[in-house]
Amino acid sequence: MTKPLLSVRDLVVEFPTRRGTLRALDGVSFDIAPGEVLGMVGESGAGKSITGAAIIGLIEPPGRIASGEVWLGDTRIDQLSPEAMRRVRGRRIGMVFQDPLTSLNPLYTIARQLTETIRTHMDASEGEARARAIALLDRVGIPAAARRIDDYPHHFSGGMRQRVVIALALAAEPELVIADEPTTALDVSVQAQIIDVLKEICAERGASVMLITHDMGVIAETADRVAVLYAGRMAEIGPVRDVILQPRHPYTAGLMGSIPTLEHAADRLVQIPGAMPRLDAIPAGCAFNPRCTQVMDRCLRDRPALRPVAPHHASACWLVDDKGAHHG
């Protein structure tokens, strides 16, 4: 395997509160190869967005990275000075947020927000930056970009605004784009277009993508590999096809069962009983044990580590024995 672009090792993110310290992320490790699209799925509160925020160094205080390492290429970025980290943001890692309606500053034109970003990271005159900005808008599919660039965000529809957000995230040609639920706030009819634009441009430029979503359909169509998070821990990670067709963690299996398909027209969708535990009430052993249909004594006692079950495919479940065979 080629050297990973992003490497996250045993990342622990904690939020100190009055009632004790909450672990929002507990020992998460994964790699993203250059040009790869890694999907990250899980329920709300599983730690997907926190992972993105931790990588880009924007965890809201009092939250902090308690331990672990984040490597971008040959640089360890979790301990950079604020100023050095600022130069990484936008330049090497771009980020797309969930809600395009609130991601753009309402008081400035698109032109100003784009040229400002370009000129922060690149050596360009105002004119050059503007030309680049128009080319970018054109590339993300804004019609009549040269004219629309001087409009304000409120002149654009939601889908168009998310295209502008993508243009902004890609303005300084980052190597990695973290897209945090980029389509959740959008109309279903434009979701696919936005994902296509994002994927195409990143493929063109060889940029890697970390796609955070809870939409398994988007993951199936877009991602090369998928990581499943549960209660701040990695439940399963592997190539999309393997994880979807042969999930090795009961939680992943439950997630797959909750996607409606036309081929298997079932009367009821499978749902996972119960809810994800709150961060201050994660059970001993496997965090999923209260909801698991195949729970064993061992699951209540010991926490399963992430272990390989097939090439490039790993699962944190006691049903998988040490040789990688599955008992379930």
Place this chain on the structure above:
Amino acid sequence: MLAYIIRRIVQSVLVMLAVALVSFALFRYVGDPIYAMVGQETSLEDRAALRDSLGLNDPFVVQFARFVGNAVQGEFGISYRLQQPVMELILSRLPATLELALISGMAAFVFGVAAGVYTALRRRGALSTAIMTVSLIGVSLPTFLIGVLLIWVFAVELQWLPSFGRGDTVTLPWGWETGFLTQSGRASLILPAITLGLYQMTLIMRLVRAEMLEVLRTDYIKFARARGLSNRAVHFGHALKNTMVPVITITGLQLGSIIAFAIITETVFQWPGVGALFINSVRVVDVPVMSAYLVLIALIFVVINLIVDLLYYAVDPRLRVERGGVRH
């Protein structure tokens, strides 16, 4: 835009008419103006004749129309006390009040915004805590007490600054009497300006701080940070401008209050402005001055409000309707 301005002007005229009605009612119900004008030895017949010749027996509507007609031409009658035209009296006193209000308003705005931004950005700093504590004093101490304390410290004990009056003034060609051009005029301005502006400054500071904290939590600020913009660009370029709409509203309204409430400060510092003129007129029920003052203050409020509403357009592009709504 034009329709909006016209609508606002019509509203302003209605407000002014309502104020004129109150002001006119002063004449009718605060004592009998005939008593105020004539001596004790005037006979009842003479009084009746005078009442008739002054039009005081005309129907209410006719009298009110005459009052409004005169007021529009700046004609408010003769002061009972000083036997001079009211308009002349007010115009000769107005420069003193306007200069005082302008300086204290500007100081309140500049220091208020600066302190507000500082305390929002350094929320837990020692200086921020100190500023916030002192600001509590500014909000809770009554104006006259602040004035008296300042006089005691800076005029009586330290003898740095004069305790009363405007100092030497220079009359500009168009009849404006200014204290800005002389050393003693400027020195005399300092204490009253602080007294008058302190409350407004703390108000603006607390408002800017609260708005700034609010804006710093928004998505577009997070996105601006995620693009690697410098702290300076994020705080002063993106955040500060977004706090300005409510700040402009409050500052505008406060400028009106500063002019209106200059009464107290002018009394404490024997400042020869319209506030002092008003207070002296109230003492002797000089109704023409009181009613003219009322109309004048209302006019100032209405004009400032109008200007503030137009300023919104300059700050917030979403209000500029000339380009139409959302385009796709």
